[in-house]
Amino acid sequence: MANPEISTNERWPGLIGQYKVNTALQYDRTYTNVQAWGYEALAKKRNHRSSGLTEDLKPVELFKFHLGEIPDEEKPSLPSSLNYKKAITDYLREIGKVEKSPTHYVAKDTIHICWPNVNFMNNVLLILTIPAEFTDKAKGIMRECALNANLISTLRSSHLQFTTEPEAAALYCMKVSSEYFDNLVGKSFLICDCGGGTVDLTARTILEDNKLGEITERTGDFCGGTYVDREFVRYLRGKVGSTAIDLLIENYYDQYQYMIQKFCKHVKLPFTGDRNTFKLVEFDLAEYCKVIKQYVKGEEKLILEEDEWILELDFETIKSMFDPVVGRIIRLIRGQLAAGGNCSAMFLVGGFSESKYLQSRIKEEFDSRVKIIAVPRQPIAAIVRGAVEYGLKINTIKTRVLTYTYGVDCSPEWTDGDPPERKTSKGRIIKFFEMVKRGTRVEVDQEFTERFVPVFPDQTGITFSVYVTKEYNAVYCDDPGMRLLGTLSIDLPDTHLGLNRPVLYTLSFGQMEINCAAKNQITGDIYNTTFALDLD
Structure with a gap:
């Protein structure tokens, strides 16, 4: 297919003409079954009645943020009975149900590349886009969720590939x-x-x-457009009181979302930053979120009643919502x-x-x-x-720059100058052996190889712990910022050769996921090798 047609999906449940769909789910009371997803999960309650949704349950949103390395207080809250992995899995499963196009089509967060008249499960390449700051562990969890969502048949299926959002x-x-x-x-x-x-x-x-x-x-950071919305909510808390906002979110989440949408349409999107053409914005709370009036108390209520529930947003106020972001x-x-x-x-x-x-x-x-x-x-x-x-053309990407330093644990003999407290009972010391440094530009198929020999003649296998760090010159596996990535296991047959089994093990970091291999340096025999990510 020399120049395939690419069509962008614009038809979603309850929504037509939009390229993207909301990352949101509406569950039943037990948070077991999905009753609506995307736009419909955020629809107003009058629409919920016709679909039989439970009206006092808030939709679950932004759960993918739980994969990011951000403070727990920054992560969106989830119901206590719902695990973020289940939410991601359920969302991927719903995306997978979208009607398959006879040409290539795309979908928010999950991108399917489809050819006509083929079996979706076995012949379609699934590309998952991820933020640049997502770790290898996050990719592993996404792969696990895709498997549980029945989008791939095996965990290491080659039918699933990753690319970062900026790379795409x-x-x-x-x-x-x-x-x-x-x-x-x-x-x-x-x-x-x-x-x-x-x-x-x-x-x-x-x-x-x-x-x-x-x-x-x-590079990347959590500073997208929704953080302007957060600044608006922070402003609202100062006008109506934090308790009023909390109760609104708890009891009328659809009205809260409707108010945010009106802010985006009438304030956020039109704002240009040009003081000369700016006109004062009157934000009518009584029109956009009438139910909030029942929660506002005290002095805030008196002031808002005097202003007829209209918030006057001047230039500096709106600008202050944008500027931190x-x-x-x-x-x-x-x-x-x-x-x-x-x-x-x-x-x-x-x-x-x-x-x-x-x-x-x-x-x-x-x-x-x-x-x-x-x-x-x-x-x-x-x-x-x-x-x-x-x-369509994975080989278009020639080089990538590594965002982490990768290495494995090793146990050389302890020598004078090494910390005494790190000396093991066998006279050795556990250190971090660097294989490739953060910032290195690597070819996508470039391999990094090291040689080792068995420690014992009858040794049938060897296991390495693979670590990653943002640091450039790490020394020990417990240094600050060091994180266990996974475990590399290599089978060592031919025990009759004793110690005469030099093994070359290879790790490749140029792809979006780590690949590994090992072989006997003398015979060229390929050894069975597995790499298990630490997903806990």
């Missing part, structure tokens, strides 16, 4: 970059993917034969430009990239350093369309 966006932008450059080879560009929850950045360069190389380490995005961009050197263009994608204020702040800050700062067509669909491009 970069593939999309590479395809549209011909609109901005006559000669693409050698051009470098920065992708700033501004989504709802996360902002992910990656610097890329276009190589010969339409290959894409990564220049800098991928926009400031974090600008700092991320500044760091990428400092690390990546010359940049031919910057592309803003994702739903939040359509904010005129965000665009103007970025251009104001960086237009002297980057000649082209642009928002390509369909920025909200850039990731999903780029992910399909990735699935």
Whole structure:
């Protein structure tokens, strides 16, 4: 299929004409069965009655954030009886039920690449996009959830592949970059993917034969468009009281969501940051969230009744909702430009990239350093369309930059100068043996190989603990920031050869997931090797 047609899915349960669907689920009372998902899970209660939904249960949202390395207090709360892995699994299962298109199509969070007249389970490549800051453990959990959702038949199925959101966006932008450059080879560009929850950045360069190389380490943060919504809610708490907001969320979550949607439509999206053209915004609480009036008490109620429940949002108030979020995005961009050197263009994608204020702040800050700062067509669909491009031509990605230092535990003999308290009863010391350093640019099929020999003549296997760290020069496996990634197990047959069994074990880090292999250095025999991620 030389130039396959890519169609973006626009038909979801209860929603037509939108490229993305809400990451939300509505369960029954026991949180066992999904009764609605996506937009329908957030629909107003009058719509719930017709579908038989329990009206006093809040929908479950943003559960994928539990995979991110953010403080627990920043993670969305979940019902005590619901595990985030089950929520992810249930959502993937619902996505998998979306009607299959005869051409390639895409869906939010999960991207299916389908060919006509084939069995979905066995012949479809499933691409999962993940934020840049997700760890190998997070990928392992996503793979586990995809298996439990019956999207793949085995845990290590090759029918499931990962790409990061900025990488997928970069593939999309590479395809549209011909609109901005006559000669693409050698051009470098920065992708700033501004989504709802996360902002992910990656610097890329276009190589010969339409290959894409990564220049800098991928970076990201939880500072997407929904954090502007949070600032609005923080402002509301100051006007109506925190208790009123808490009760509203607890008892009328659909009305709370409706009010947020009105904020986005009438305040967030229209705000440009141009003081000269700005007009005072009157936000009518009585119209957008009438039920909140019953929860407002005391002085706040007297003030709001006098103002007829209308909040006057002036320029500085709205700007103050954006600035903490926009400031974090600008700092991320500044760091990428400092690390990546010359940049031919910057592309803003994702739903939040359509904010005129965000665009103007970025251009104001960086237009002297980057000649082209642009928002390509369909920025909200850039990731999903780029992910399909990735699935069609996985070898388009030539290099990636590692965001972690990888290594294994080793036990050399303890020597003078080593910490005395680390000396084992056998006169050895457990250290971190670095295999590849954070920031290394690696080919996607590049292998890192080490040699070892059995310690005992009758040894039938060996096990390594694989560790990752953000540090560049780690020494011990219990250093701060060190994390156990998983366990590498290698079978050692041919015990009749005793210690004469030098083994080469190989780890590959260029793909989105770690691959491993081992063989006898003398005979070339391939040994059975497994790598089990630590998912606890």
